[in-house]
Amino acid sequence: MTAPLVFITGASSGIGQALALRFHQAGYRLALVARRTSDMKSWASAQGIGADSYQIYSADVSVPESIMAAGQDCIARQGVPDVVIANAGISVGMDTAIRADIDVMARTFATNNIGMAATFQPFVDGMVQRRGGTLVGIGSVAGIRGLPGHGAYCASKAAVISYCESLRGEMRPHGVRVVTISPGYIDTPLTRQNRYAMPFLMQADCFADRAFKAIAAGVSYRVIPWQMGVVAKLLRLLPNALFDALLAGRPRKRRQDEVQ
Template identity: 85%
Template sequence: MTLPLVFITGASSGIGQALALRYHRAGYRLALAARRVSEVESWAGACGISPDSYHIYSADVAHPESIVAAGQECIARQGIPDVVIANAGISVGMDTSVREDLDVMARTFATNNTGLAATFHPFVDAMAQRKSGTLVGIGSVAGIRGLPGHGAYCASKAAVISYCESLRGEMRPYGVRVVTISPGYIDTPLTRQNRYSMPFLMQADDFADRAFHTIAAGSSYRVIPWQMGVVAKLLRVLPNALFDRLLAGRPRKRRQNETQ
């Protein structure tokens, strides 16, 4: 009997690695897409993951042909995955008055949005023909309401949520599930650079465990942890004037090359 297969992007650190380890412990074979292949190999060895239970595909999701090729190679080498998790993403602050930050926004969309769709692309028809499979988009609570200084990231994650909702309707007739997971604050190298408070901060392993069960249940949308879901809903219904006053003076996300 062939073990189930999961394809995960952004597997070189943070949430991607935590998800990979959780799926490995559940008995899945791993197809891991990452730019830093050597780091994934070192991590897998340190975790005691047998080399015959995973394969690493060198890919950059910001370049559609790169991640599409990785997905096609995965199908040829390991078969059609049971679960595909488009996890890779970047988060950089921006100031619209700074010309260079327009390039930051373009790079953010290329990675977080076009890269997500390109990740799914090689598997959509194959899963539809098989009439089974799960496509998972990693959004963020930051996609629920725009935060000052986070324009690129918030906009990209709002787009992830809407895109996955659209795709869910498209894939439903074929028996393919689309799951959207919006993390709150997860303790990763990325969030450790934040210079503002992070309520309900969650360890990556705990997040991965809850995400695993959410995906297995086929939930269409879930905020993890649930407390951030409540916070996000409250922020969503706040009148704009009150929301703006609440966030006035809040520290902003670091921009590129910004250290202070």
């Protein structure tokens, strides 16, 4: 029998790379999307992943035609995946008063939202015809309440959660699962730029293991780690005045001019 196939965007680092390794360990063939393809080959070799177990696709997720072409290429070379993980995302602080940061917001939505839908698009018909498959959207606990200085990212991840919920209802009659995974703080190059406390910080490999189990179980929505899910729910219940006071003076996400 042919091993199952997982298609992962943003696979060159952080959560995406950890997920790729976890799925490989579970016996999956890998379809890995990244802009730095040479880095991916070096990583796969270092992990002892055989060349017949993976394919690498170069694509810019923020450009719909680019990521959709990668999806079509995957179908032609490896078949329709069993699992598609739209993981690629960017997180940059913004200040609405600064003109350049409006472009930051547009780029964030192009990657985190339009890019997610474009990642799924090539595979929907094949999964529907097969009456099986799982589409996974990587959200964030930051999508549950807006954080000062983090408007672009919080808004984009709130949109991810709502989009996946809508898609789940559309795919359910066809036997296709839609899973939303909302990470808390995971130790990755993305979060190491943060200049504020990150409670319940989790290592990427531990996150990947828990996410793999949630995806395999077909859960509709999961916050990882669960402690951040509790924190997020409590924050959601806070009256606005209390929430605003709690976050007053909190260090903001680094803007693009401040990223080191």
